[in-house]
Amino acid sequence: MTESAKFVLGDKNAELQLRHGTIGPDVVDIAALYKNTGLFTYDPGFTSTASCESKITYIDGDEGVLLHRGYSIDQLAERGDFLETCYLLLYGELPTASEKEDFVYRVTRHTMVHEQMSRFYTGFRRDAHPMAVMVGSVGALSAFYHDSTDITDPHQRMVASIRMIAKTPTLAAMAYKYHVGQPFVYPRNDLTYAENFLHMCFAVPCEPYHINPTLAKAMDRIFILHADHEQNASTSTVRLAGSSGANPFACIAAGIACLWGPAHGGANEAALNMLGEIGTKDRIPEFIARAKDKNDPFRLMGFGHRVYKNYDPRAKIMQQTCHEVLDELGIKDDPLLEVAMELEHIALHDDYFIEKKLYPNVDFYSGITLKALGFPTEMFTVLFAVARTVGWIAQWNEMIEDPQQRIGRPRQLYTGAPRRDYLAIDQRA
Ligand code: CMC
Numbered sequence: 001m002t003e004s005a006k007f008v009l010g011d012k013n014a015e016l017q018l019r020h021g022t023i024g025p026d027v028v029d030i031a032a033l034y035k036n037t038g039l040f041t042y043d044p045g046f047t048s049t050a051s052c053e054s055k056i057t058y059i060d061g062d063e064g065v066l067l068h069r070g071y072s073i074d075q076l077a078e079r080g081d082f083l084e085t086c087y088l089l090l091y092g093e094l095p096t097a098s099e100k101e102d103f104v105y106r107v108t109r110h111t112m113v114h115e116q117m118s119r120f121y122t123g124f125r126r127d128a129h130p131m132a133v134m135v136g137s138v139g140a141l142s143a144f145y146h147d148s149t150d151i152t153d154p155h156q157r158m159v160a161s162i163r164m165i166a167k168t169p170t171l172a173a174m175a176y177k178y179h180v181g182q183p184f185v186y187p188r189n190d191l192t193y194a195e196n197f198l199h200m201c202f203a204v205p206c207e208p209y210h211i212n213p214t215l216a217k218a219m220d221r222i223f224i225l226h227a228d229h230e231q232n233a234s235t236s237t238v239r240l241a242g243s244s245g246a247n248p249f250a251c252i253a254a255g256i257a258c259l260w261g262p263a264h265g266g267a268n269e270a271a272l273n274m275l276g277e278i279g280t281k282d283r284i285p286e287f288i289a290r291a292k293d294k295n296d297p298f299r300l301m302g303f304g305h306r307v308y309k310n311y312d313p314r315a316k317i318m319q320q321t322c323h324e325v326l327d328e329l330g331i332k333d334d335p336l337l338e339v340a341m342e343l344e345h346i347a348l349h350d351d352y353f354i355e356k357k358l359y360p361n362v363d364f365y366s367g368i369t370l371k372a373l374g375f376p377t378e379m380f381t382v383l384f385a386v387a388r389t390v391g392w393i394a395q396w397n398e399m400i401e402d403p404q405q406r407i408g409r410p411r412q413l414y415t416g417a418p419r420r421d422y423l424a425i426d427q428r429a
Pocket residue numbers: 229232262263264265267291292298299300301302303304305306307356358361362363
């Protein structure tokens with residue numbers, strides 16, 4: 001196979017090197033294009049652009065494959081747990097028993113946040129969206145943990161990584177408690193990561209909180225399924241923010257801000273709101289018609305994916321988890337659930353959705369599951385952020401350690417006014 005591609009346009013030409021991954025498409029390295037031809041490439045949604053080299057996560061959207069460090073998401077979700085997945089994403093290998101024990105110990109011992117953070121929270125309005133609180137509070141960690149913001153020190157980077165994985169659930173639970181007007185609940189070191197999160201969210205000081213193992217397992221699985229997803233919008237945001245040398249807490253706060261949008265992490269909240277808006281099964285055809293209407297901006301939330309054009313492998317596992325939770329809680333005739341199941345059925349059999357390869361994505365089922373677990377819709381994206389923190393931080397570390405790393409600085413196709421002369425105000429039309 002030729003190892004380079006030739007670019008020719010009139011008298012401009014460039015020899016562009018091909019680069020091979022271990023699996024997946026090869027890439028044409030266009031770094032020399034501008035130097036040799038004076039041309040930029042144009043790819044606004046990055047549909048044909050690999051922004052970096054990475055060893056963490058691999059997705060084959062046509063085949064519905066998602067691998068973390070080579071392990072399939074199905075096996076990790078069925079046989080592993082979230083902290084094991086965190087270790088894998090961060091260090092590249094599954095931990096041995098002693099490595100896992102040490103990692104769990106380190107994460108667990110970092111779950112408390114500086115006590116002054118609780119006063120920071122009270123500055124927010126009670127009706128603030130918990131994602132707004134998360135953007136602020138995670139960013140504020142850099143004001144509390146100065147001893148882990150030197151990105152040139154590998155030890156400090158690892159301390160910041162552990163802190164972030166350990167503290168985002170605490171901050172998320174605090175955002176929830178503040179939102180509902182209940183006292184903050186401190187983390188408990190005898191619980192697993194998922195159990196502790198449910199405890200911090202749902203325990204109250206006046207009575208014991210009993211953790212349901214099926215629900216804790218579902219929570220852990222939701223965390224695993226959302227842990228990383230290669231160069232998605234929020235991860236690319238974290239990498240871009242980090243490329244300037246910004247500290248990791250600030251970079252993760254930038255990732256959370258990006259995740260908030262309804263086309264990305266906000267889709268689980270948007271999906272549930274949409275089910276509520278549809279309300280009853282008989283109104284589904286009306287919404288399906290709207291989704292197909294080119295003149296209507298409405299989209300079926302929780303359907304479609306930029307990369308998965310076959311099915312979303314996370315959605316399959318999430319669907320199963322969703323049913324486990326509903327069975328455990330004895331939820332059978334929830335109207336939203338009825339709408340969801342009917343919508344899923346119609347969309348999977350409708351020509352428009354089949355032709356455009358629009359399948360239910362992970363957020364379609366995670367929204368229903370999180371509602372059943374007792375979370376209000378405003379918390380859904382927050383839970384996504386808790387889970388994705390490890391992916392962001394693993395990708396951030398990889399970027400910092402990459403010798404090729406430079407500040408990310410895309411160029412543009414300028415279509416504004418060409419150069420013109422300044423006119424005095426009385427000469428302007
Ligand atoms: N409902 C109806 N039509 C849709 C939908 C949808 N949910 N998604 C895409 N389409 C249509 C779209 O109108 C377009 O039609 P046409 O070719 O006639 O112009 C075609 O399908 C391709 O859509 P696109 O916007 O070019 O695709 P994209 O890759 O830019 O967008 C997406 C991907 C996920 C933003 C989009 O499918 C969408 O908005 N889905 C709803 C939001 C959602 O569920 N997002 C969560 C993604 S999974 C969680 C995560 O990883 O963040």
